[in-house]
Amino acid sequence: MRLRLEKRLEPSRAMLVLTPVLSVIAIMLLGIIIFDGLGYDGPQAVWELFFTPVLDVYKWRDVASKAAPLIIIALGLSLGNQAKIWNIGAEGQYILGAIGAAGVAFVTQSMTGFWIIPLMILVGMVLGAIYAAVPAVLRTRYGVSEVLSSLMFVYVSLQLLSYLITGPWKDPDGHNFPQTAQLTDAQLLPHELWDSGIPPGLLVALIGAVIFYIIVSRTVFGFSVRAIGEAPHAARYGGFSSNGIVWATLMISGAMAGLAGVLELMQLTRLNLGYPSGYGFTAIIVSLLGRSHPVGVFIAGIVLAITYVGGQVAQTFVHVPNATAGLFQALLLFAILASDLLVRYRIRISTTSPSTKGAHS
Amino acid sequence: MSVAPRLELIDVSKRFPGVLANDRVSLSVKPGEIHALLGENGAGKSTLVKMIYGIQAPDSGSVLWEGQEVRIPHPRAARRLGIGMVFQHFSLFEAMDVLENIALGLDGAVSRKQLDAEIRLVMEKYGLKLDPRRQISTLSVGERQRIEIVRALLLNPRLLIMDEPTSVLTPQEVDDLFKTLRRLASEGCSILYISHKLHEIVELCERATILRGGKVVATCDPRKETARSMGEMMIGSDLRDPARGQLSVEGPVRLSVRELSLPKPDDFGVALEQISFQVKGGEIFGIAGVAGNGQNELLEALCGEHLADLHTTIEVDGSPVGRSGPSGRRKLGLCSVPEERNGHAAIGAFSLSDNAILTARSRMGFENQGFIHKAGADEFAANVIKTFAVKTLGPDALAGSLSGGNLQKYVMGREIMQSPGVLVVSQPTWGVDAGSAAFIHQALIDLAAQGSAIVVISQDLDELLRLCDRLSVINLGKLSTPRPVGDVSVQELGLLMGGSHATPANSAGGIHAA
Ligand SMILES: Nc1ncnc2c1ncn2[C@@H]1O[C@H](COP(=O)(O)OP(=O)(O)OP(=O)(O)O)[C@@H](O)[C@H]1O
Numbered sequence: 001m002r003l004r005l006e007k008r009l010e011p012s013r014a015m016l017v018l019t020p021v022l023s024v025i026a027i028m029l030l031g032i033i034i035f036d037g038l039g040y041d042g043p044q045a046v047w048e049l050f051f052t053p054v055l056d057v058y059k060w061r062d063v064a065s066k067a068a069p070l071i072i073i074a075l076g077l078s079l080g081n082q083a084k085i086w087n088i089g090a091e092g093q094y095i096l097g098a099i100g101a102a103g104v105a106f107v108t109q110s111m112t113g114f115w116i117i118p119l120m121i122l123v124g125m126v127l128g129a130i131y132a133a134v135p136a137v138l139r140t141r142y143g144v145s146e147v148l149s150s151l152m153f154v155y156v157s158l159q160l161l162s163y164l165i166t167g168p169w170k171d172p173d174g175h176n177f178p179q180t181a182q183l184t185d186a187q188l189l190p191h192e193l194w195d196s197g198i199p200p201g202l203l204v205a206l207i208g209a210v211i212f213y214i215i216v217s218r219t220v221f222g223f224s225v226r227a228i229g230e231a232p233h234a235a236r237y238g239g240f241s242s243n244g245i246v247w248a249t250l251m252i253s254g255a256m257a258g259l260a261g262v263l264e265l266m267q268l269t270r271l272n273l274g275y276p277s278g279y280g281f282t283a284i285i286v287s288l289l290g291r292s293h294p295v296g297v298f299i300a301g302i303v304l305a306i307t308y309v310g311g312q313v314a315q316t317f318v319h320v321p322n323a324t325a326g327l328f329q330a331l332l333l334f335a336i337l338a339s340d341l342l343v344r345y346r347i348r349i350s351t352t353s354p355s356t357k358g359a360h361s
Numbered sequence: 362m363s364v365a366p367r368l369e370l371i372d373v374s375k376r377f378p379g380v381l382a383n384d385r386v387s388l389s390v391k392p393g394e395i396h397a398l399l400g401e402n403g404a405g406k407s408t409l410v411k412m413i414y415g416i417q418a419p420d421s422g423s424v425l426w427e428g429q430e431v432r433i434p435h436p437r438a439a440r441r442l443g444i445g446m447v448f449q450h451f452s453l454f455e456a457m458d459v460l461e462n463i464a465l466g467l468d469g470a471v472s473r474k475q476l477d478a479e480i481r482l483v484m485e486k487y488g489l490k491l492d493p494r495r496q497i498s499t500l501s502v503g504e505r506q507r508i509e510i511v512r513a514l515l516l517n518p519r520l521l522i523m524d525e526p527t528s529v530l531t532p533q534e535v536d537d538l539f540k541t542l543r544r545l546a547s548e549g550c551s552i553l554y555i556s557h558k559l560h561e562i563v564e565l566c567e568r569a570t571i572l573r574g575g576k577v578v579a580t581c582d583p584r585k586e587t588a589r590s591m592g593e594m595m596i597g598s599d600l601r602d603p604a605r606g607q608l609s610v611e612g613p614v615r616l617s618v619r620e621l622s623l624p625k626p627d628d629f630g631v632a633l634e635q636i637s638f639q640v641k642g643g644e645i646f647g648i649a650g651v652a653g654n655g656q657n658e659l660l661e662a663l664c665g666e667h668l669a670d671l672h673t674t675i676e677v678d679g680s681p682v683g684r685s686g687p688s689g690r691r692k693l694g695l696c697s698v699p700e701e702r703n704g705h706a707a708i709g710a711f712s713l714s715d716n717a718i719l720t721a722r723s724r725m726g727f728e729n730q731g732f733i734h735k736a737g738a739d740e741f742a743a744n745v746i747k748t749f750a751v752k753t754l755g756p757d758a759l760a761g762s763l764s765g766g767n768l769q770k771y772v773m774g775r776e777i778m779q780s781p782g783v784l785v786v787s788q789p790t791w792g793v794d795a796g797s798a799a800f801i802h803q804a805l806i807d808l809a810a811q812g813s814a815i816v817v818i819s820q821d822l823d824e825l826l827r828l829c830d831r832l833s834v835i836n837l838g839k840l841s842t843p844r845p846v847g848d849v850s851v852q853e854l855g856l857l858m859g860g861s862h863a864t865p866a867n868s869a870g871g872i873h874a875a
């Protein structure tokens with residue numbers, strides 16, 4: 001008896017939904033084995049990592065505020081994924097968004113007005129979009145893969161950030177710490193909505209998910225994105241410009257990353273060297289785990305946020321290293337990519353095949 | 362006791378969601394026999410041979426290979442038995458060259474040099490011409506098919522399955538292919554041959570099994586039948602010929618192309634040179650030619666995928682469209698159907714309804730300020746399915762689940778039912794059964810009768826002669842002077858088509874039309 005793979009006639013929809021769930025379960029089991037092997041209490045570590053944040057009401061706010069930026073960024077990325085355009089540089093666009101908002105904050109330090117917050121958001125989104133337009137130019141003009149160029153621009157953004165907060169934008173009252181001045185009240189959104197513990201970002205993520213759902217399923221633009229991803233030649237015949245889609249998907253994902261950057265800045269109230277948190281990278285996993293579907297992305301964002309919060313819990317109680325959350329996120333990425341096989345193939349158990357019997361050459 | 366058949370199927374069945382594609386099919390193929398598998402679009406021919414080649418598994422029934430019951434779980438097992446197959450839809454990687462594609466289809470590792478030599482040997486032996494180093498994306502459909510044939514022949518098959526190999530070949534190429542097949546058969550290789558071109562079956566095959574609705578309805582000796590009698594066995598009723606009404610070519614010029622020149626899209630493409638022609642309302646204009654002489658480039662230039670240099674180079678009803686893309690041209694009434702239905706005319710992973718949105722969204726009004734009116738698309742798709750008798754579960758079925766001919770009918774119907782003022786089609790009846798081909802021809806004739814201008818690009822001279830008012834030949838990207846169909850002989854056309862770089866063998870012989 002042996003196992004073999006058989007290609008499915010069409011990708012399995014059930015597997016499309018099931019494999020992300022299976023992936024999460026698989027890495028939980030794998031986590032138990034790994035931590036046990038390393039001499040920790042494996043089951044306990046996995047419990048703290050995945051379940052404590054869910055069961056402990058006091059952790060919910062934490063989970064929500066980490067899920068919000070992940071979901072917002074991943075929504076933008078999932079659009080590009082569907083067109084098979086891969087923006088790996090969301091982290092850079094996220095940083096640029098925060099820089100844009102911080103720039104507005106710098107200029108409006110002594111002002112008040114309802115317009116300041118919308119302006120910060122607008123500038124952050126535009127800057128994120130422009131930053132993502134660079135890989136778009138490189139790809140449409142010179143055929144440079146957006147995978148490489150978008151990633152490299154992350155490093156440029158890190159340099160820009162550290163220049164700004166150690167130089168021109170450094171807080172004069174900050175005891176020479178590399179950080180910007182605290183945002184003023186006129187520059188901050190409420191920390192939570194209606195005293196409910198829900199951070200404003202989560203509401204934005206929810207609205208974003210609805211909007212993206214409508215874009216993908218109801219609009220000609222969403223249709224063109226899917227068409228380009230499935231069959232570029234047919235899409236061209238249908239009247240869609242592939243360069244146009246490259247521009248649009250990269251800039252939309254840049255704008256969404258920028259938006260997440262602004263909201264996160266408002267949570268943290270100032271920019272410092274610790275600001276780049278890797279959300280832009282983790283969001284790639286979120287978009288893949290969520291199968292680039294708005295509902296999936298929303299759920300996946302919460303799952304990944306749980307690993308962040310749970311990583312800290314497990315660190316405190318089981319004393320696992322602080323790289324734990326990252327380790328699980330990476331395992332999850334592996335699991336989800338590997339499980340894609342099940343979407344396109346099915347596993348058959350075959351007894352020794354008689355087909356070879358009559359064969360001779 | 363007589364020799365065991367090379368292949369025998371007993372009561373083989375296969376069900377797909379909603380259709381019984383094969384219903385207890387039995388058939389046997391003797392060594393060295395050329396056996397035809399006939400049936401309408403969707404009768405289950407491709408499904409049956411896919412099971413023989415191990416791509417799909419039968420639900421029930423048994424397969425005997427040289428008298429022994431076998432299970433063929435995957436194509437590798439089929440190849441090990443000595444079964445080769447040339448597909449209706451090619452499975453080639455666009456970005457690779459011929460050699461790499463052939464190498465990918467082989468089970469063992471062979472060095473590039475050795476493979477190159479083997480390929481040249483097979484090609485020489487069977488008179489097939491192709492440069493092993495050309496990239497797939499630059500090849501015409503006819504050339505792609507040659508790769509598949511070479512790939513199958515490299516394995517010295519003892520049963521060769523050919524699923525509609527001649528749909529897109531020129532008469533000369535068909536003749537060459539038949540020589541190859543007869544030679545293979547005389548060497549003892551059995552051939553299972555699927556085609557909708559019944560006169561070919563009469564010429565080539567010694568036995569035929571006829572499927573209808575997944576069941577075997579008859580077997581016969583094609584040499585004792587006529588194309589018509591077999592066609593009638595297939596559909597179970599009488600065939601009707603399309604009726605060409607009185608020609609009314611007196612309409613205004615609807616499509617005008619003036620000195621259209623385009624550089625090669627890539628290294629192996631064909632540049633278009635100074636192409637000029639006009640088509641009037643009510644007229645069907647034919648463009649003949651050997652595959653790879655600029656047909657694809659011309660279609661893409663006409664439908665707007667490649668733009669002309671000047672806006673006025675192409676005019677639809679007097680409005681210049683040379684610089685407009687496909688959407689702009691469709692709005693003005695210019696619709697088109699490219700040659701390759703999978704991945705060009707239609708998206709296999711999309712539903713039929715979504716495939717309607719692909720090209721019909723603005724003309725049929727299911728696009729409203731950037732939003733899609735899904736119900737409208739469903740309704741239109743359902744209408745196309747009904748009018749063109751497309752065998753499918755409905756508008757939500759994936760385009761990729763349709764049989765080849767049914768998808769072709771759908772794509773043709775989708776464009777015709779938009780009532781375009783100008784319709785440009787390439788290989789309109791590629792892979793379509795005789796009854797449906799007649800239906801599509803009739804639909805084109807009716808569309809012309811309503812005053813539309815129609816351009817038919819085809820390699821099937823019979824089709825062109827039957828359908829068109831005027832004809833031109835495209836050769837090396839140049840178009841010959843259009844001639845009324847009545848004035849031009851098949852021999853002349855053959856001469857015009859000759860001299861192509863793609864198939865130099867054609868230059869001397871002219872064409873052999875049936
Ligand atoms: N993968 C699939 N999923 C669902 N239905 C399928 C699939 N493949 C084939 N069918 C259905 O099975 C039936 C037989 O299809 P098949 O491709 O064997 O027809 P065919 O005889 O080869 O037709 P054609 O002459 O048009 O190529 C059709 O109704 C088709 O829609």
Ligand SMILES: [Mg+2]
Nearest residue numbers: 407449764765
């Ligand atoms: Mg078929």
